[in-house]
Amino acid sequence: MQQINDFLLTLHSYLGGHPWFVFLLLGTGLFFTLYLRFPQIRYFKHAIRVVKGKYAKEDDEGDTSHFQALATALSGTVGTGNIAGVALAIHLGGPAALFWMLVTAFFGMTLKFVEITLSHKYRDFTSDGTVSGGPMYYMRKRLNMKWLAAFFAIATVLSSFGSGSLPQINSISNSVFATFGVDHVITGIIMALLLGFVIIGGIRRIARVTEKLVPGMALIYIIGAFAVIAYNYNNIGPAFAAIFTDVINGTSAVGGFIGASFAFAFNNGVNRGLFSNEAGQGSAAIAHASARTKEPVSEGLVGLLGPFIDTIIICTITGLVLLSSGVWSKKVQNEFQETDIVVLDRQYDPSSEADHQEMKNYLMEKGDAGMFTGTLNVVDGEIENKNTLLHARSVAEDVKVYKNANPYTGKIKVDAGMLDTQSGEIVLKGKSLIHSAPLTAEAFTKSYFGDYGQYIISIGLILFAFSTAISWSYYGDRSIIYLFGSKYVIWYRLAYVVAFFFASFTDTSIIWSLSYLTVVFMAIPNLFGILMLRKEARSTIKKYWFDFKKEFPNEKSPE
Template sequence: MQFLNEFFTTLNDLVWGIPMIVLILGTGLFLQLRLGFMPIFKIPYGFRMIWKSRKPGAAAEGEISPFAALMTALSATVGTGNIAGVASAIAVGGPGALFWMWMTALVGMATKYSEVLLAVKYREVDDKGEHAGGPMYAIKNGLGKHWRWLGTAFAIFGGLAGFGIGNMVQANGIASAVHNAFGVETWITGVVLVILTGAVVLGGIKRIGAVAEWLVPFMCIGYIACVAIILFVFADRIPEAFATIFTQAFSPTAATGGFVGSTVMMAIQKGVARGIFSNEAGLGTAGIAQAAGATSNPVFSGLIGMMGTFIDTIIVCTMTGLAIMVSGVWTSGATGAVLSSQAFEAAMPGVGKYLLAASLAVFAFTTILGWAYYGEKCWEYLVGTVSEKPFRILWTIAVFFGATLSLDFAWLVADTLNALMAIPNLISLLLLSPVIVSLSREYFANGGADAADASTAPARSTY
């Protein structure tokens, strides 16, 4: 067991090291350049499309609305990384890490846009009449049979990683947060999670989408409202916080209080790594959810899908980072969710830690739901729709074990497999970039309206 632990520790350090970060950022920057920074320029348009996409038109094909598909993708990405991940990045890399998280998100918008576009472009209809897509289908149908092994590799990594990073690790986080804040035994939380997870997951993508469509906006708005209280209490410190973030993004962070100091490289590495972990741009997962969205144009889906990265990192992660900064707790020496909890307590003594625990639990639960669909489609690609019911049952049962067992090794393996998912996806994005650019130019040259709602057409333009 010690050998396996050492092996996966070494492998994890390798796959999440500098080369992987360079590969993910490099691919995103390459796609931004090929697209003429269109994803950034179209952020306002993307927000308008999110609102319009709640009711797809008759010509659109898919199981759920594009809005529900986006909420499903956000349910998987807006999670513990937005609370514990941001705190860890600041605690180790200093406030400058938040700046590099922003840069990662802006570059990652092009990656997420491209992932979703290809997932919808090359999606298939399975033998149950439902749409299935994602990097594995983009590789299979876009690159041809000689590359099919690469799609299979993605599906294997995703199908296995999901049980760890998308299921048991999240359940463990919920059980720990509830136990620490409210004293509830982990097995009780495990039973409740099994009931709630089963009630949603066993209903498939339509039920997952319906729950995500209601729960994700509610949890995001609720969390932002809580952080807004912190920012209101310490409003006079906000300008100083931004100044510190920008200054320490390019200069060493001096030791102060319980903070031991960090280099610029550490700020970059932690900011980028936590940013990728939070918004999943480069992993290819969002395309799996968006492929179920009702649309007649893959570019339309891509524009909506890329907004998930903006919402996750630029909005939610920034709110967490600012709360930690203005409350002054970032120098305490704490890290992870404990640091975020200190920020909440500093502004709302006596109730802050409970609000943070509740937010963490809801964030992690929605991640379980989103990743359930990701894992299901990975196994469907490998063995067919016969895996659907067994997978959903096994996924639901795994939640209980996640809530009650120690998962250090499971987390390590899942984190490694999660990184390995990025490699096949990034290769397909680079090789299929001409398709991405061609479809994008055609869409905007024709006015940019998706058949789901012709009234949303922007002015004729190119980027």
């Protein structure tokens, strides 16, 4: 399994983790922004009117209202990426990574607009009377590329497990266990039953749940976030400044943070931005295809609001929480994650400029540092070797070793810097940087709520992750309908719920690695498709505004 995981990560480094994919994503967004003359700015007010239902008609066909479609799509994107993804981006690239997340979201608004418009235009009505849509339909009907449509649908099914289901329940069960002490299996049973109740009812029940769940969970999260920002109001100015001033030159070393270059912040900011709002991936287009409207462009306009809400608002708030609280660059006492530990072959002196530069180059993936192979001698929890340990990309301090909660005495084998923890029986604790959801949870304690702030993150993570699982089940079942027909959907839903349960107490590392690839396998065909249909997208938009002016002559039009 480790070899398979390593292969998937290596493959990802040549695909989604490579700069060419970043430039493809941003380049396509930039192209359509210029080609359509900044629709994310010019059409913004009109999009808000559409989502309010101002132009809805009684004879419109579809399964959901504009707002329900937006809520369903947002429930798929407003998830762990907003809590853990922003924290990981800043942990890797510093404050400037947040800037690139925002840039990705700005161009992503146009990408969502175009992909949703085209997907809605070529949607189908299934034998059970529901709507089925998404990029696979315009690929088949308009581009006449059935093989590409099938490839996209298969990638969506895999991604529904890789992005939407298994890692989400794993995050939920780990958070509930850490905060409330509830066994992973118990959490899995309860959440799987709730998930089954929602998704087996189809899109109408999903829409009814998400239209209430999304505003509620966003409100809880924002209240907790502003409690942190207000508590640390003196740091808001420097936090904002760092987001923009670090863009050109990168972030210098501060606290436990060793530093980040322009390129590293850029790559990680864009990748985390895509993971957060899914613009260009084509997933949200599946949810928006269900909306009740005859005008594909009107639903595209609703989708344009998604990256704005998800990334420009919620991720910015998370970023300000992390930066104003200062926790992103501070070492804290924590239990080390095995996958984040690296043992170097010598002791590095942090006061040495040469050693610091070598360490920075290694962490920025621009140089090599010697990896230790051998044995660590441990006596009463203390490591006798003088080798430097890295945890979460920082030099670990005050490291103690435990086995079965007691100080450990014995030897630990190390192979190329990787520890043999005897299947998790040996645990290391100490001071280091932290990242992802634990970092955001730590930041939420630096507020008026104090230590109770971590419960907001736990509750938020549960709601965000659960809502993501709900929406991705719909994306997967529409893809099953496209590939095999409606009669197989119930089997997909059952498999989805069963896998959801088992993932609550098993390691999902390999699923995360697979999801990195399936995101790319969805995005590349979708970006290729909308570029091929660029002229049709523009003509469809022009026709919409022509018809709109005729039907609503007294309404102010942005065209």
